[in-house]
Amino acid sequence: MSTPPPPPPTSDVSQQARDAWATAVANPTPSAINPSETRDWSPLAQVSTPTNQTPRLSCVALEKSYRKGDLNIPVLRGVDLDLAPGEFLSVVGQSGSGKSTLLHVLGLLDAPSVGEVHCDGRRIDNLKERQRDTLRNHNFGFIFQSYHLLPEFTLLENVVAPLAIRYSTLTWWRHRRSIHEQAHEIIDKVGLGHRVKHRPSELSGGEMQRAAIARALIGQPRVLLADEPTGNLDSSTGQEIMSLLASLNELQQLTIIMVTHDERIACRAHRIVRLDEGRVETVNQAA
Amino acid sequence: MYKLQLCLRYLRTRWIAMASIVSVMLGVATMIVVNSVMAGFATEMRERIHGILADIVVETHTLDGDPDANQRMTEIMEVAGDYVEAMTATVEVYGMISFKYRGQVITRPVTLIGIDPETKGKVSPLVTNLSSFTSGRRMGLALNEQDDSTCTVKDVLQHSPADNAGFQAGDRIARCNGTLVDNTKQLAEQLKNAIHLKILEFQVLRNNQSLDLTLPVPSPSWDLTAQARGHRSLMVELEQRRLQWNQPQPVLPANNTQPLTPQQTSPNLDAPPDLDAPPIDLAPAVPPSLRSFDQIDIPPTRTAEPIELADPADPLPAKVYIGAGLIEFPIEDKETGEIRLERMVLAGEDVRITTVSAGRPPEPRHFTATVVDVFKSGMSEYDSNLVFCNIEQLQKTRGMIDPSTGDRAVTSIQVKLKDFEDADVVVERLRAAFPAHIYSVRTWQQKQGPLLAAVELETGILNILLFLIIAVAGFGILAIFYMIVVEKTRDIGILKALGASRHGIMSIFLGYGLALGVVGSSVGVVLGLTFVHFINEIEDGITWVLGRKVFDETIYYFPEIPTAVSPVTVSCVAFGAILIAVLASILPAQRAAKLHPVQALRYE
Numbered sequence: 016m017s018t019p020p021p022p023p024p025t026s027d028v029s030q031q032a033r034d035a036w037a038t039a040v041a042n043p044t045p046s047a048i049n050p051s052e053t054r055d056w057s058p059l060a061q062v063s064t065p066t067n068q069t070p071r072l073s074c075v076a077l078e079k080s081y082r083k084g085d086l087n088i089p090v091l092r093g094v095d096l097d098l099a100p101g102e103f104l105s106v107v108g109q110s111g112s113g114k115s116t117l118l119h120v121l122g123l124l125d126a127p128s129v130g131e132v133h134c135d136g137r138r139i140d141n142l143k144e145r146q147r148d149t150l151r152n153h154n155f156g157f158i159f160q161s162y163h164l165l166p167e168f169t170l171l172e173n174v175v176a177p178l179a180i181r182y183s184t185l186t187w188w189r190h191r192r193s194i195h196e197q198a199h200e201i202i203d204k205v206g207l208g209h210r211v212k213h214r215p216s217e218l219s220g221g222e223m224q225r226a227a228i229a230r231a232l233i234g235q236p237r238v239l240l241a242d243e244p245t246g247n248l249d250s251s252t253g254q255e256i257m258s259l260l261a262s263l264n265e266l267q268q269l270t271i272i273m274v275t276h277d278e279r280i281a282c283r284a285h286r287i288v289r290l291d292e293g294r295v296e297t298v299n300q301a302a
Numbered sequence: 303m304y305k306l307q308l309c310l311r312y313l314r315t316r317w318i319a320m321a322s323i324v325s326v327m328l329g330v331a332t333m334i335v336v337n338s339v340m341a342g343f344a345t346e347m348r349e350r351i352h353g354i355l356a357d358i359v360v361e362t363h364t365l366d367g368d369p370d371a372n373q374r375m376t377e378i379m380e381v382a383g384d385y386v387e388a389m390t391a392t393v394e395v396y397g398m399i400s401f402k403y404r405g406q407v408i409t410r411p412v413t414l415i416g417i418d419p420e421t422k423g424k425v426s427p428l429v430t431n432l433s434s435f436t437s438g439r440r441m442g443l444a445l446n447e448q449d450d451s452t453c454t455v456k457d458v459l460q461h462s463p464a465d466n467a468g469f470q471a472g473d474r475i476a477r478c479n480g481t482l483v484d485n486t487k488q489l490a491e492q493l494k495n496a497i498h499l500k501i502l503e504f505q506v507l508r509n510n511q512s513l514d515l516t517l518p519v520p521s522p523s524w525d526l527t528a529q530a531r532g533h534r535s536l537m538v539e540l541e542q543r544r545l546q547w548n549q550p551q552p553v554l555p556a557n558n559t560q561p562l563t564p565q566q567t568s569p570n571l572d573a574p575p576d577l578d579a580p581p582i583d584l585a586p587a588v589p590p591s592l593r594s595f596d597q598i599d600i601p602p603t604r605t606a607e608p609i610e611l612a613d614p615a616d617p618l619p620a621k622v623y624i625g626a627g628l629i630e631f632p633i634e635d636k637e638t639g640e641i642r643l644e645r646m647v648l649a650g651e652d653v654r655i656t657t658v659s660a661g662r663p664p665e666p667r668h669f670t671a672t673v674v675d676v677f678k679s680g681m682s683e684y685d686s687n688l689v690f691c692n693i694e695q696l697q698k699t700r701g702m703i704d705p706s707t708g709d710r711a712v713t714s715i716q717v718k719l720k721d722f723e724d725a726d727v728v729v730e731r732l733r734a735a736f737p738a739h740i741y742s743v744r745t746w747q748q749k750q751g752p753l754l755a756a757v758e759l760e761t762g763i764l765n766i767l768l769f770l771i772i773a774v775a776g777f778g779i780l781a782i783f784y785m786i787v788v789e790k791t792r793d794i795g796i797l798k799a800l801g802a803s804r805h806g807i808m809s810i811f812l813g814y815g816l817a818l819g820v821v822g823s824s825v826g827v828v829l830g831l832t833f834v835h836f837i838n839e840i841e842d843g844i845t846w847v848l849g850r851k852v853f854d855e856t857i858y859y860f861p862e863i864p865t866a867v868s869p870v871t872v873s874c875v876a877f878g879a880i881l882i883a884v885l886a887s888i889l890p891a892q893r894a895a896k897l898h899p900v901q902a903l904r905y906e
Contacts, residue, residue, distance in 0.1 A: 124799055124899045145803055152801020163796045163903065167311040177800045184306055230800075 069136045070097035071270045072121055072238050077130035079116050079293075090116045092293035093130070098238070101268040103261065105281040108290035114274045115242055117290065121272065122155050122240045123147045134237070152181050156231030160243035162223040164215040170226050171211045174198045177234040198233060205229045205259060221252035228259060232269075239263075241273040245280050257283045305806060309813040312786070313821070319814075322782050323822040325775035326879050330826025331833060333768045333875045334867075338834040340761045341871070342864035347757065350681040353497065354688075355746035356390070356425045356716030357725055360732060362741055365395050366660040367702055367711035374715055381735045382728045387720045390421035391712035393696050397657035399628060399689055403646040410628050412689045414657055416696030416712075419522035425718040427497040429522040432623060433676040434649065436490040439527045440520050443469060445486045453489045459528050467517050470508065477505035491862075494680075524621040524674050524692055526650055534650035534672070535615040618652065620671035620695040626678035627686025641851075649673050655689070660700045660711065667699050683753075769878065776882040779818060783811060783890035794894050795902025808895040815887025819880035827876050831867065838862045 079091040090113040098104055108114045119125040121132060123139065132140040139150060156177075157163075164173045172179075175198045179187060187194070202208055205225040215223055224244060231239055241260065245253030261283055263269045273284060281287050287299040313319060360378065362368050371391040379386060393416035400409040422428050434440040437447075442462020446454045455473040458465050475483055478492040479502060496502060502517045526534065629647040634640070647653060652672050658664035671691060678685055693712075697703050702711040719725060725745045732743040747754060787794070794807055833840065841863060844852050 119900050122799070124903075145805075148798070148801050148803040150801075151799070157799045159799075159903065163792065163799070165308075165793055165796060167308070167315055167793075172307070176797075179307060180797065180800055180802045180806065234801075 069100075070133070071100040071102070071135060072098040072272065073133045074117075074121060074127075075131045075133070077117070077120060077132070078128050079113070079120055079125070080128050090293050091120070091127070094290070094293070094295055096121075096288065096295065098270060098272055100237075100270055101264070102286065103264040103271045103273070103284045104286050104288060105273045105275055105284035106288045106290055107275055107278060107281045108296075110276065112290040113293040114276075114290045118240050118242050118272065118274045122157060122238075123151050152177055152234060154237045156234060156236035156239045158224070158227050158231050158239065158241040158244045160246035162215070162220070162227045162247075164223055164226055164230075166215055169212050169214055170207060170218065171195070171198055171202070173215065173226055174202055174229045174233055176230060181234065198229075201229045201232050202226075204232075220248050221255060224248060224252075224256050225259065228256070228263075232263070237270060239269055239271045241271060243275055244273065245275065245277065250279075253277075253280060305810045305813055308810050309817050312790075312810075312814055313817050316786060318782055318785065319818060322775065322779040322818050322883070323825070325778045326772065326819060326822025326883055327826035327829060329768075329772035329775045330823045330875055330879045331830035332771060333765070334827060334830030334872055335833050335837070336764060336768055337761070337871045337875070338830075338865040338867045339837070339863060340757075340764065341866040341868055344754075344757050344761065345866045346864040347681065348754065350679050350684075351750050351753070352746055353427045353431065354679055354681065354684050355749060357719045357722050358717040358728055358732070358743065358745055359714055359749060360717065360736065360741055360743050361394075361714040363739075365658070365664070365713060367393060367713040368715075368741075369704060369711045370709050371712040371715065372709075374712075377735060378715065378717065378732065381731045385719050385721070385724045385728050386717055388421065388424035388718045390418060390425045390716050391693070391710075392417050392422070392714050392716060393693055393700070393702065393711075394713050395657050395696070395700065397655055397689070399624070400654040400656070401629070401647050401651070408646065412625070412628065413687050414655065414689050414691055414696065416691050416693035418693050419524065419690075422690075422716070423522045425716045429520060430494050430497050431677055431679045432522065433626065433678055434527045434530070435520065436493045436678075437486075438464070438489070438493070439529050441517050442528070444529075445475075445489065447486050450485050453483050453486050462528075463517055463520065467515050468513070469506070469515060472508070473513075474507040475504055476507050476512070477503075479503055524617070526615070526617055526672070526674055530648075530650035530674070531615040532650075533648055534617070537651060538615070615650075617650075617672035617674060618670060620655070620669050620699075621674045621692050622653065622655070622671045623675045623677040623690040624653065624673050625685040625688045626676050627682055627684075628689070629676070645676070647673055649675055655691070657696075657700065660702045669695065669699050671695070772879050772882050775822075775879070776886040779815060779883055779886040780889060783815065783887050784893070786814075787811065787890045787894045790894070791897060791902050791905040794897050795899050795905065798897070798899035799903060804895040807897075808891045811887050811891030811894050812884060815883045815891070816880065818887075819883025822883065823876040823879040826879065827872060831872070834865045834867055837865060 074094055074096050077091050077094040077096075078089065080087050080089040082088075094113075094117060096117075106114045106117060116125065120127045120140075123132070123142075127140055130140075131138050134150070134154065139147070142150065164170075165176065168176065175194055178194050178198075182190070199208070199211070202211060205228055207222060207225050207229065210218060210222060210226075215226070218226065224247075228244075239260075244260070245256055248256065257280055260271055260273070264271050271284075273281075275281050285300070289296040289299070360374070368374055375389055375391065378389065393414075395414050395416075397412050397414040398409055399412050400407055402408070417428075419428060429435050429440070432440070438445050442459035442464040443455055444457040444459070446452075446456045453475045455469055455471055455475065457471050458469045475489055477483060478489055479496060479499065481492055483489045483492060493502070496519060500519055502519060504515045504517065506513045506515050624647065626645075630643045630645055632641050633644040635642060650673065652670050654668060654670055656666055656668050659667050677688060677690060693710075697710050697712075703709070704711075717728070719728060729743050729745055729748075736743060797807060841852050
């Protein structure tokens with residue numbers, strides 16, 4: 016277990032802010048653009064001050080099943096999972112064990128059939144679609160196995176896409192300079208400073224995954240959800256990506272949940288959760 | 303923000319979207335071209351109808367007419383004098399016209415209109431429809447008609463208005479009323495359009511020098527032009543020779559050898575000479591030996607009457623402007639394949655007119671009249687139906703002059719208003735003043751209501767049909783968008799994972815549709831307007847490629863394709879196309895918005 020990250024600065028928790036917490040995220044103040052300023056716009060920050068006891072992301076008795084015709088195919092059969100702030104967790108399991116589905120449900124890309132998903136002590140799975148979209152944009156960063164970059168956009172445009180989604184055209188235009196500065200900073204951090212103007216098709220797999228990480232980071236998420244981030248990469252590139260993730264976790268106290276079927280990759284995490292047949296089988300503390 | 307970015311990016315990178323843009327573009331361009339041409343035709347037609355009819359026409363229901371025209375005109379002035387600019391009395395009656403062409407007698411039904419050219423010319427354009435004016439002969443100009451590339455003056459009649467204005471033989475007319483003139487046909491068109499002008503302005507090139515000359519627009523009259531007089535005296539001479547030639551022939555037609563009565567030799571208006579004249583011999587009993595006349599391409603004069611006039615070239619007391627459509631027919635040149643118009647009667651020749659007398663029962667009346675001019679308004683309906691006659695002659699022939707008082711009856715009074723906007727008010731007042739069972743009071747539009755309505759209906763139907771083209775383009779967009787949505791399924795999943803809302807995804811595709819519509823219709827508008835602007839050049843090009851005339855002026859009566867661009871129509875078409883593009887993108891956009899993010903992300 017890593018040391019808990021420094022608690023986000025607490026602002027006055029007014030009743031007003033409490034009521035508006037889910038919707039206010041749609042209208043971030045310009046301070047959100049400048050990473051040096053405090054993140055007081057974050058709705059969750061205003062709601063609760065997470066402590067060691069409050070997991071960043073947790074799920075309770077999570078069940079998920081798909082219907083195929085008359086058949087009901089259960090994928091998750093009651094998963095309880097806590098993700099502490101600043102923790103690096105990997106979920107391993109066989110193909111079809113439901114690990115990707117778990118990640119999707121946790122990341123609000125899919126709704127659970129039964130059970131609850133909490134983020135910083137707040138239930139988030141029953142929010143309205145619009146609020147879930149906004150929450151996803153502000154709090155979650157996704158990394159996928161096949162990178163999922165937008166082919167029409169350059170690397171820079173791909174990286175700033177979450178902010179482009181977050182802001183209206185006008186706000187974007189007003190803050191484009193600071194957004195781009197921020198993007199360049201992050202791109203440099205993932206080591207792609209020389210590839211800014213390139214299209215995804217002109218990048219190698221490792222570079223694309225780095226770009227995807229940069230994209231996941233630009234919105235300053237609270238949780239990074241990685242779905243087989245090294246699955247399409249050779250082992251050495253995979254190790255590079257893992258090192259990058261580990262360093263992010265260490266240096267920035269970024270909370271990461273990673274799904275993989277590769278044990279060697281999984282052991283880079285603090286904790287390993289093994290899923291089997293939609294249930295949590297074992298929980299191992301990594302060395 | 304990403305919506306805009308994605309829209310633009312998709313627009314730039316999806317070549318298949320070009321197909322939708324092109325289909326929208328073509329639809330819009332077609333609609334604009336067709337509408338402009340239709341509107342051009344309609345406007346031109348209205349102008350031409352208006353050019354013949356006056357603003358308001360007060361007609362009697364009976365052909366006998368109103369016995370006291372002057373009284374009626376005074377009443378009109380009393381009722382609506384403030385609005386009236388000019389008035390003219392006319393007699394309209396049905397009749398027939400007969401003339402001989404190459405040995406055969408041709409008879410046509412006509413509407414005979416008795417007019418006073420002086421006042422008629424003030425009520426509606428008259429002189430600009432006369433071919434002696436549009437050919438320049440009326441002003442004393444003889445133009446070189448064979449030349450297709452320039453408009454040159456072949457000859458100028460001495461002491462004519464053109465001579466007084468300073469025209470000389472060999473001058474090249476470069477501009478008329480400020481418009482460039484390339485050949486004689488274009489000059490004729492310019493002169494025809496000089497409806498409201500009093501002065502014609504010419505720019506003439508003489509010895510490489512530019513001169514500005516002006517000519518007054520002549521008022522219409524019953525005078526023969528010098529050329530017509532020349533033609534007439536030649537005709538008379540030929541006829542005389544023919545008579546001499548015919549002398550020894552035993553089977554000569556009676557009317558050709560009949561001694562002339564004194565009445566026929568002197569053009570006396572008071573004594574109606576033609577009524578008593580025997581009817582023209584309609585059967586061409588020309589002996590075979592005389593067929594040579596027909597072969598020298600100058601038709602023989604139609605009557606024997608004017609042989610011994612004081613000046614043989616003087617016209618008969620009855621004079622007519624004859625509609626061009628009545629005496630023209632297209633003839634194809636066997637050698638060149640060109641179609642030209644053959645005139646069966648030329649100005650200066652005589653025609654036989656049959657009509658009915660006023661009073662009960664109507665009796666047939668005949669008279670012989672000299673063709674003073676040929677009337678060509680461009681409306682085939684009028685050109686192939688109307689014969690304008692001098693009103694005095696028509697009134698006399700039909701017995702419309704009261705013997706005791708000398709009052710002359712008329713069947714209609716044509717009124718020109720100072721401002722046509724007031725037409726409804728004036729019609730209202732006149733209808734109140736004149737009993738409806740005797741008079742009908744109508745504007746020219748009401749008089750031509752069915753025709754104008756038919757044209758409007760036609761335009762409407764054509765527009766609906768053409769809008770279907772854009773609707774087809776809309777379905778094209780729908781299909782193409784569906785494809786793009788399927789193709790972009792994974793990207794949609796990514797955007798959703800990054801937090802794009804359903805609404806946002808939807809607006810990407812709606813915006814894309816809007817962008818397609820805007821680009822397509824603006825390019826279409828530009829294309830359509832360019833096409834309309836250069837339509838005649840394009841027509842020339844197609845003619846050159848196909849080797850045959852697409853827009854034949856002998857059929858359509860317009861030397862150039864008339865167009866009228868209405869900004870309202872153009873913007874309606876453009877916005878309609880944009881709307882259709884947006885509507886067509888709703889369904890694919892909804893589909894995109896409804897995609898499940900996880901399934902979309904898995905889509906390969």
